[in-house]
Amino acid sequence: MHTPLINEIRVYKSLRERLLEDFPHTDDETLADTLEGITSLYEMIAQIIRSALVDQALVSGLKMRVDEMKIRLDRLQTRAGKKRQLALDAMAEAGIRKLTEADFTVSMRTGSSSLIVTSEDNIPRQYMVPQPPKLDRQGLLAVLKSGQVIEGAVLSNPQPTISVRTK
DSSP, X not given: OOHHHHHHHHHHXXXXXHHHHHOTTOOHHHHHHHXXXXXXXXXXXXXXHXXXXXXXXXXXXXXXXXXXXXXXXXXXXXXXXXXXXXXXXXXXXXXXOEEEOSSOEEEOOOOOOOOOOSOGGGSOGGGOOOOOOOOOHHHHHHHHHTTOOBTTBOOOOOOOOOOOOOO
């Protein structure tokens, strides 16, 4: 945690204790209003949240940009593949086995065979790779939250969180 924030928390807690000692019957709202007026903790927390909101906006923008760039990458890869196929088709049609240029050499060669599965049910079991079971975390969580007991799993204690609304 940042040192100025730690110091301000100490001041806040110290003042809170002193106020409660001096005015033991003070209601929570009055105590909070008083502490807000005499410390900077509320403003510091607000600044942290504003900074987090800016960071989150940057994250959202970058995610969108990354998604756009992935789409562009896919488009370029597809285009490059089509161009290579066009060159291969032209070379095959014309009977050109090799083309040498100053910046590249392209050769037509026989590729390797690839697998085509026509009916997976007819393939012998020896060619099947067993897959380890995978835990359905969401399903397990839903069952535990409904109150059922599942040996080997429990719900954690809820951790404090904050909710920030901007609309």
